[in-house]
Amino acid sequence: MSHYFRQDYLQVPDGAGLYFQVLGDGEPGMVLCDGLGCDGFAWKYLTPYLARDHRVLRWHYRGHGRSGIPQDRSRFGMLYTCEDLDRVMDAAAVKQGVIFGHSIGVQVALEFHRRYAHRVRGLVLICGSYGNPLDTFHDSTYLKRVFPLIRHLVEKYPERAGKLVHSLLSTELAMQVALTVEVNRDLLSREDFAPYFEHLAKMDPVVFVRTLDSMANHTAWDHLPHVDVPTLIIAGEKDKFTPARLSRKMAERIPGAELMLVPLGTHTAPLEYKELVELRVERFLRDRLGIHLAPPPPRLPSGEGTPPR
Template sequence: MPYAKTADDTALYYEIHGRGTPLVLLSGQANTHHWWDSVRAQFEARFTTVVMDYRGTGNSDRPETDTYTTARFAGDVAAVLDDAGIDRAHIYGTSMGGRVAQWLAAEHPQRVHRLVLGCTSPGGPHGIERGPDVRQALNQPDADAAHRALLELMYTPGWLATHHGPFHTLGDASMPAHARRHHLRASARHNAWDALPRITAPTLIVHGTDDTLNPTANAPLLAERIPNARMHLIPGARHAYFEEFADVATPLVLGFLTEAS
């Protein structure tokens, strides 16, 4: 199994599949590379696809030191690319992965060919936060009820009526408590507003119109802040648009990534 080592000696697990131009798929907060399992094959048919486990998740090291920020995660992605011998790649990040992708594109522009930011936010004072009702639903003491609330934020009732799991978008159950706290803090403290105008890669913003976990209003903020970005909203989609609405989202992203530069 391939591992990359970071400057602070953290081992990061990653996998490479497919063939063609490299494409890095970045998952959401406190999730492993399995986040992409349901749609990865379609990307592997066209690209050399790289997936990874963030520090604190999956097969990667889980340092107890406070080394978890979205900017640090972007550096970790660069370390994986270095280890894999990849100079430049397309980057597709969703949720917290989109936050990480923002830093990667702004701080390492030479590494990013085309950029897709899905169901994500610029963070900081300019980002649109989820409402108090959403926070209350996720933090209720009844664990089963909180789990159900998260499912309903990710997927529509119609999808949940016919799909019963396993779901790979609800967090890595093997994470230790310290790593889970660090991931939550890293995502909450993300603020790339001042860095976004430095992104030079062609950028596509994708979001579901019914996403309240990461409110849809963040999409136009990103599209207006990143030079020459374009935006596509998927009607009726919630946070896991890339899975439930894969028949729309995957061709959309593939088309963007394969456009002539």
């Protein structure tokens, strides 16, 4: 594995400083696109796995993680996100990459292919859909119906909203409810899930609702038949955020797409079934793209100590 590491900020014309980091080296690059309100927690295991002999690019959307907010706070949405990714790939010296998307990052990956197809070698779409996520969240339109009110209140009372969200997400009760209702607590460790709550609790609520609004009104459904690169779709059978049926529809509509359903997997399948996901991604890269990953270092049998130096 290459030990190359770089982290930096890219200043874009409208003032948003975009944070990115590069780990490892080797073409083509592996580009990881987060979900909404995330700063990379879903890639904890895939990043070092892919970086053994490839350049892995991780980055934060506007107002997410370490990235800044544009001077014009209305400049959120898919157009800006795709333009940002194009610029970040230039800054990270990734000419062409396999674009990975988790959750709403799937929409980003698909729209990026629509606009910048020459930069996309392949797609790995994990626990996400082609668009309009409020229409299908928990297989209900309830969130779509109440979202306009939520956004109105957040926009009108941003400071109060921020304090309320922070106080709620910082409680043990919120963590336990999420572990019980949204994910498979028997497979997902608390330490792997906690960073999501920590980031969401600190995020500007206005940025969150404006980004969600832009994503909620976006769809790449019409583009799916025109995806002309090898595509792997991974879905959790128990995913409540983006039901697995949406992944099946994507797989049917994208020419030659491969689909893996993770049994008992939820929206955090890459953390719950890390080895299964890693091996499936490796097989896809090898068989469909001719990309070979170096073998991982041997793992010690359970109970053995540190190997001799």
